[in-house]
Amino acid sequence: MKLDQIQIHTTDAKMRLNIIDPVQVIKQPRAQQHIEQPAAILQMNSESAKLLVDSSQAYRDLGLYTNRESIQKFASDGRQKGLEGIGRRASEGRQMMNIGKGKGSVIPSIAQNNANPAPKNIGIAWKPSVGSVKIKYVPEQLDINITPQDPKINVQIGKVVHDYTQGDVNGTMLQYPSIETTVIKGEYR
Secondary structure, three states: OOEEEEEEEEOOOOOEEEEOOEEEEEEOOOEEEEEEOOOOEEEEEOOOEEEEOOOOOHHHHOOOOOHOOOOOOOHHHHHHHHHHHHHHHHHHHHHHHHHHHHOHHHHHHHHHHOOOOOOOOOOOOOOOOOOOOEEEEEEOOOEEEEEEEEEEEEEOOOOOOEEEOOOOOEEEEEOOOOOEEEEOOOOOO
């Protein structure tokens, strides 16, 4: 039997491709930041402690007076002694008026009272009384006022830089594809 054969011969396509890759550049510059913290306002007021000692009563107890008090005391004592003297002399005058009434020992009695006065109290008179020195303590006063200050923050965000170059593909055909078919006549066998 005779069979024909088909012979197929193919040629591949050959291409040259020029590829330009796309380029993308993204830059994010750093943010510009400025932070400032003002100092807090501090105010301090203080009053010193005081120790107050009043010893004027102790000085008075010792017989030491201010000029004004001395004048007042001596004026008061002088007035009192003057009134006592007037009273004593008036009493002695009444006693002397009674001489004529048969009371003859009046003058020696008056003389004896004036010659021997009543004894004075002798003792320590310069000791101040208890509690005559007054002490007062005023503690120190301290006022502190603090006024905090808010921070000052200034931020400038860097703008994004985006640069994009588009890629490209160029092709050139170096060899076109082809198909050749050949029929070979078969032989009998």
